[in-house]
Amino acid sequence: FDIDANGIVHVSAKDKGTGREQQIVIQSSGGLSKDDIENMVKNAERYAEEDRRRKERVEAVNNAEGIIHDTEAKMEEFKDQLPADECDK
Numbered sequence: 001f002d003i004d005a006n007g008i009v010h011v012s013a014k015d016k017g018t019g020r021e022q023q024i025v026i027q028s029s030g031g032l033s034k035d036d037i038e039n040m041v042k043n044a045e046r047y048a049e050e051d052r053r054r055k056e057r058v059e060a061v062n063n064a065e066g067i068i069h070d071t072e073a074k075m076e077e078f079k080d081q082l083p084a085d086e087c088d089k
Helices: 032-046 050-076
Strands: 009-014 022-026
Touching: 032 050
Parallel strands: none
Antiparallel strands: 009 022
């Protein structure tokens, strides 16, 4: 995200899995004071590390699920070449 000198907030997000990207621009309608904007920026900075850790956890889970899916697909593809007792594990 980015807040320009006019208090306009530019936010973009990209899903690394699908490659989809979304963007939004939020313009002040006069409802936010400079102090409000500064508080929002401080909160964003305060929670940036927590957000980063949460993002890393989600990416790790997504990666693990992808590996599981790929492994299951390969097991199905090559099940005729594996001993029967190995396929039941």
